[in-house]
Amino acid sequence: MKRSALGLTQKLGWRLGFLMAATLLPLGIIAYTQTFNLKQEAQARTEAALTGATLRAASAELDAIRRAQGLVAGLAPAMPRLVEDVPGCISALNSAADFVREASIVAFVPASGLMVCSSSGATYDYSREPLFQAERGKLEPSFVVVPRGPVSGTTVLGVLHPVISSDGRYLGYVSVWMPQNEMDGVEKIFNLPGGSQDPLPVSLWTFDASGGVLTASEGRDRIDSRLPLNRNLADLATPGSKLFRDMSMGGEMLTYSVVPVEEGRLFVMGSWNQSSQSTLRDFGISPTFFPLMMWVVGLIVAVWASELLVLRHIRTLNRSIRRFAAGDRHRQEIDMRGAPVELREMAEAYLSMTDSITQDEAKLEDSIHQKEVLLREVHHRVKNNLQLIASIMNMQMRQSRTPEAKFLLKGLQDRVMSLATIHRGLYQTSGLVDVRADELLADIVRQIMKFGGGTSRTLEVEQDYDDIRLPPDQAVPLSLLLTEAMTNALKYVGRPDAHINPMIRVRLKRIKGDQAVLEVLNTVGDQKSRPPEVMLTSTGLGSQLLVAFSQQIGGTLQQQEEEDHYRLSVTFSPKPLDVADTAEDGDEETDNPTGQEG
Structure with a gap:
């Protein structure tokens, strides 16, 4: 009998492999789902941990800014009365400066630009300063960064609040100015989830809705190298915390966390040098790796077991049957060592049948x-x-x-x-x-x-x-x-x-x-x-x-x-x-x- 050409899908080994794959597939899906959920949960915990760590790292700067905001917000209603008495105004502002230890000066700048009331008692004409021109007339509180303050001579952060008279006229603004060197940070140690305290070099800075950096832990002159290369700070000034990885301006791969302090006004951002043992180490492994590995290993073991227990013995029996069908009447023992009982019984029945056929053929030929x-x-x-x-x-x-x-x-x-x-x-x-x-x-x-x-x-x-x-x-x-x-x-x-x-x-x-x-x-x-x-x-x-x-x-x-x-x-x-x-x-x-x- 001529052997017909059989396709690959018709072979027993392929069919067993397909059934094994289909059987193990639900387990793989369950494992993948669990791994994915664990990864999502771990990522959520990591985001929460880094968000909290960022806030804790910037707590001193944020506390100073908030105290400055509270101070100018409290002084603004009293300024229409205080400006009538310049010595009394200076004394009041001097006393108020004690609430913000980081402040270099607390001052009221009238609409004319001539500052005569400040915590230091100094006077200065701001009327021709670009900063004054930009801030005059604003009716909302704001933040201002001046690379070189006209009074302190250093980079300063100004917290401004408008002063409005009882009849609604704009009188000027009261401001608290804090030098940058008073807010520089150092390397901080945070207790992150994972069971160990990892000393991570952290850079922190605050920025406003326009994307302007207000304060920086490493100083504003060095913070540019830590900013993300492919993200604009103004685009990050949106509601909700954020966690992402990006290349920095200095060529390092960093992890960034963004936390809004005041929605739409003040944001704090941190950059993290992730080590190989950090909490974010799972970012490098796909959640499909372990389920897929489990599925492949299970499939290999199943196919190997079917080959060892069934397929090789069936091939041995098939070769003997094909030889007999081709006319070979020499009796050959079939090696079924290690085969299941059912296959051994089948081989014995086949040998008995071939012996009977051979004897009948010999009698028929005679x-x-x-x-x-x-x-x-x-x-x-x-x-x-x-x-x-x-x-x-x-x-x-x-x-x-x-x-x-x-x-x-x-x-x-x-x-x-x-x-x-x-x-x-x-x-x-x-x-x-x-x-x-x-x-x-x-x-x-x-x-x-x-x-x-x-x-x-x-x-x-x-x-x-x-x-x-x-x-x-x-x-x-x-x-x-x-x-x-x-x-x-x-x-x-x-x-x-x-x-x-x-x-x-x-x-x-x-x-x-x-x-x-x-x-x-x-x-x-x-x-x-x-x-x-x-x-x-x-x-x-x-x-x-x-x-x-x-x-x-x-x-x-x-x-x-x-x-x-x-x-x-x-x-x-x-x-x-x-x-x-x-x-x-x-x-x-x-x-x-x-x-x-x-």
Whole structure:
């Protein structure tokens, strides 16, 4: 049996692997979901921890700014009354400056720009300062950073609040100014979640809604290198805390946290140098890694187990089955060591079955051989008996005195010799399920021409056969039909012309489809030239036999006589060998082809 090409998806190993993958997939999904949730929870905790740490780190700066905001907010309503008494105003502001220790000066700048009331008692005309021009007239509190204060001479942060009279007029603004060096921070240590205190270099700064840096733990002149490269501070001045990673202006990968102190006004931001043991170490591992690894390992173990316990033993059994199906009858033990009990029992049953089949085949071959020997002996004896009968008939012909009797005996002898030739061919081919028709028909023609061709006429015989194989139940009637056709051809063959020799042509050819045609053609001459015994002994028996034999082979008989030749043809379909083996019920009809009793 030819092995069909099987696709990969039809193999047992692939199907088991697919089922294992489908079985483990829900576990992988559950593990992934749990890991993802844990990662989200850890990230939320980390954000909360860094947000709190940022607020704690900036608590001093934020406290100073809030105290300054509270101070200017409290002084603003009292300033319309205090400005009427400059000494009293200076004294009040000097006392108020004690509430903000980081402040270098607390001052009221009127709408004219001439400062005469301050905690230090100094006076200064701000009317031409760009800062004053920008802040004059604003009705909302604000923050201002001055790189070099006109009074302190250093970078200062100003907290400003407008002063409005009782009738709604803008009078100026009261301000608290804090030098930057009073708010510089140092490296801070925070107790982050994770069980250890990690000293992390932290940079902190505050900024307003416009993105301007107000204070910085490292000083404003050094904070630029710590700012995020791809984020604008103004874009981060939105509600809600934020945590992200970005490259800094100085080329470091930092973690940034942004916390709004006053929505829309004041924000604090910190940059964190994340170490390999920090709380954010899980950022480098995808949450799908461990579930996927678990799924892959489980799949590998499942496939390996199926290979170890099932597949390799099935392949061993399959190879043995295929060898046996290909005709290998050598008994080979099947190595099923380590196989489950079910597979071992299957292998034992298969070996028992092959032993039984091998024994049955051996018995069948012996039986067939004996039948072939007997069949050869039958054909051999029948052939000898027919030849003996033909010899007796030949002796009878020699003793016959009339031409008619000799001619009748000669025709009967030809038929007997034809049967003997058939049985000789069957004897030589016994053991085969078919007979080569070309060899059989050529032998019959040679036999007939040997005994019936005569020596007084120069007769030409042409033969042309295709290699056609027939079952015995078609070969026998076809041979008898050829014998009758050759007998008739020899009876009526003649010279169509004085210069043309008589000729008989025998052909067996394949034609369209699965059909074949047997054709016997002989030239004819003048009826006066025929032997007288032919005219006297023509009884029509040959024609009846031709019709009967053509029916036995399932053929169509056609006879055509023209001026110079006579043609006889039989068209039939050679039987398939498996069909011919069952067609054994026609023996009675073969024994009595004419259908006549007695």
